[in-house]
Amino acid sequence: MPGALKKIHQSSRRALLLGAATVLAAGTLPAYGSEVSKLYVGFAAGGATDTLARLIAPALSSELGQSFIVENLPGASGMLAAKAVERSAPQQPSYVLYPTMTMLGKVLAGQNPDLDKITPISLLYEQFTLVVINPQVPGLENVRSLQDLLQVAKAKPGMTYGPMGVGSTGHLTMEWLNSLAGVKMQAVPYKGGSPAMADLLGGHIGVLIADSTVVAPHLKSDKVRAIAVNYPQRMPALPDVPTIQEQGFKEVAGVPWVVLAGPAGMSEAQTATMAKALARVLAKPELVQAMRAQNVEPRSSSPKDAARLMQADLALWSRIIKEKNISN
Template structure:
C-alpha cells in the first residue's frame, strides 16, 4: 500500500482548500452578475408578423424598458404556426433574462388545446413576468360590404350562407375563435380564412378580398379612424373608451357575447429570481408611465401590470376557459 509523507498530505490539503474557496467564490460572482443585470441588449421575441397588436405593444413597452434598464431592447418578429415558432425559440433560449417573449392568449392559453403536439410546454418552459395589456377585439368590415351594423350583417350572412369570409391572424388564434364564437351564438355560417398574422389579413380586408375580421383593436383602429374600415362592434362586455360610439356585440344583437385578448411578457423557465424581479419592476414602471398609457389608449389597449405569480395564476384560468371554446368550436391546427 503506498505511503504519503506529511509534506505530501499538507500539499493535498492546501490544494483542496484552494479548490473549495474557488467554488465558493462563484456564488458571489453569480449574484453580482444578476445584480448588475442587464449588461447587454435584451430581445423581445414577437411570435407574429410586424404591424399586428402583439408587435405594437412589444415596441411601446420595449421602448420604455430600454430607457429604464439602460440597455437596448430589440423586437424580433418570428411568425408562424399560430405563434408556436417564436414561442418555442424563447422556451429554448438561455434563462438569463436577455431573451423574452411577448406571449398572448393564443400562445399560452389556446394553442395547447388546439395542437395535439407542441415542442414546448406553455407552463413548465416559461417564467411569467407580467401581463401587459387587455385588448378588445373589434369587428370590422370593408366599407364596400352591404351591411352597416351587426344585425344587418347577421341577416346578410343568413341570406348568403358560407359566402361571407372572415379573416384571422391564424387558425385557432383568439381572432379566429372570436369569429367562431360569433358564428355559434348568432347562428350564422361564415367561411374562415387564416393568415400568418394580423397585418396580412388586414391588407386583404382593406383590399376587399375578405369581408370582415374580428381583429385586435390596436392593429385595426388606425384604419377605422381614417375611414378605410367600418367598425361594427367590440367583443368586450363594455364599450371601449377609444371608440365610445361603437357598440358591443352583445348590445348590437348577440346577447351574452364576450371575447377579450390579452398580452404579457414571459422569460424562459429557471430565469433567476433577481432578474425576474428586475424585469417585472421595469414592466410595471412602463405601464404606469403617462406616455405609455396614452399610446396604449390611442390603440384601444388597457394597460394591466401584475406580479409574476398573479400572471401565472391567470394563465392557468385562461387555459381552462379557452380549452372549452376550442373543443366546442371543433377548431384544430393538426
C-alpha cells in the same frame, strides 16, 4: 413610419444607449441580473408587437439599470421566440412578448402549449378585437350593429367572414357567436391581418374580425364600418361602437393579450422585481399615451395573476377549438 412614432423610436434608442453607457461607466454590474437582456419578439420588425416592445424596452432599462435589447425571431405564430426563451438560463434570462396566439398555435397543432417551460412575469397589454364590415358589399348596406349582421347571416346561410388566421381569437370569438346566435357564417381564414384587410377594402369579403391594430388605420374609409368591439369596455378611439357584450352576448369573454415571460425556473425574487418594474413603466403617462396610440390597452399584473390568466384562457379557447373541431 409616422413622424411622431419615429421620434418616439429615436428617443427610445437614445435612452437605451445612454442607459448602457451609464452602466459601463459605473464599472459595476447592474443590480438585477445580466448586463444586457434580450427581449424577443416573435414577429417581424415594424409590426405592432415589435413597435410596442421598442417602446417598453428603454423604459424597463431605466427602471432596472440594465439594457434590454429587442430581437426579432418571426415565425410559427411567435413560437420561435418562445423557444429561444425556453432555452435561456433562469439565472441570466432572456424574455419574450408572449401573445395569446402563440399559446393557441400549439393547441391547434395538437401539441402541448408547454406553459411549464416559461415563467409568466406580468401582463403587458390587451388588444381590442373589432367586427367590421364593408357597407359597399351588396346586402350589408344597412348593417350597423352586430344584431343587424346576424339577421343578414340568418337569411343567408353560408355567408362568409374573414378572421386573421385559423384559431385566432377573432376566429374563435366569431365561431362562439355563431353558436350563440344559431347562425352559420363560414370562416375564410387569412394568413395575417394585412391580406384580410386588403380583401375587405377590395370588397372580396364583406365581414372581418381582427385586432384593432390591423383595422384602426382604415376606420376613416367609407369601405370600413365598425359594428362591435370585443372588450369589457368600449374602445377609446371608438366610443360610439358598442361591445359584443352590450349587444346581447354577455357570455362572450376572453380578449387577446400579450404577457412578458421568461424561462422556467426563475426565482420569485426575479419575477417580482420584473413585475414591479413593469407596473411602474406601464403607469407612465407618456407610455400609456404611446401604447394607446397603437390601439392597445396597457395592463400590468403580478406573476401569479399572469399565470392564472394564461391558464384560464387556455381552458376557454381550447374548449371552443375542440367543440368546433378547428385545427391548422
